[in-house]
Amino acid sequence: VTGVQTCALPIFAASWPDRRAALHAELTAWLESLADRGDARGAVARGRVGDRSAAPELAALANDPRAPEGARVEAVELLEGFGDAALVAPLQGLLDDPAWTVRAAAAIALGRAGDSSAVPLLRDLAVMDPPSLRRRAGLALARLAEPDAVPALVETLWSRDEGEQLEAIRALGQLGDDGATEALLAVFPDDHLRYRAVLALGQMQIGRAH
16 A cells, blocks of 8 residues: 555655655555455455555455356456566466466466466467457566567567567667567667667677668
8 A cells, every 4th residue: 555655645746745745645545445445346446556465365366166257357467567477476376277368378488577387278278369369478588588479579579569679679789589580670660769779789789780
């Protein structure tokens, strides 16, 4: 809860400086009410606003086979979003979950957290539809320095999500696969991507980057 307050209060203070104390009290009361609920909906709501203290409840929800599949997937994705390998570790058992969407979400979360146990499933996901799944799996494989990430990363260069594009460019540079050279050169017309592409090509020691 404290983390959410730390992030939110400067925004509130800048927008409504005369209401800082009142907004602080309202925000605290709301977050405490969510925590007091002690149920899955409260944990998800807290996770959506970045409350890391909800992680144990989210992990329990993700691992609950009786819970709705969509809620379990969201719990996994919220844990992934915290960016902490320790909070994602409880998802390892989900790599064998009967629900395919839960397995896929867990593999991506674990891969992005650096857990190599997800690699076999991620390799399968990186060549499956829909394209958004391939992109996410490729980015997770790249975190594990897996060469099998390259085709999905090249595809991600044409994503509509600039964050994904930039992450894919960085990953291709780090993986150093010369097969990605033409794809990196092809993004040069985009002013937002050109600099990162030059850096990636430099990492790959491609003469045309100089």
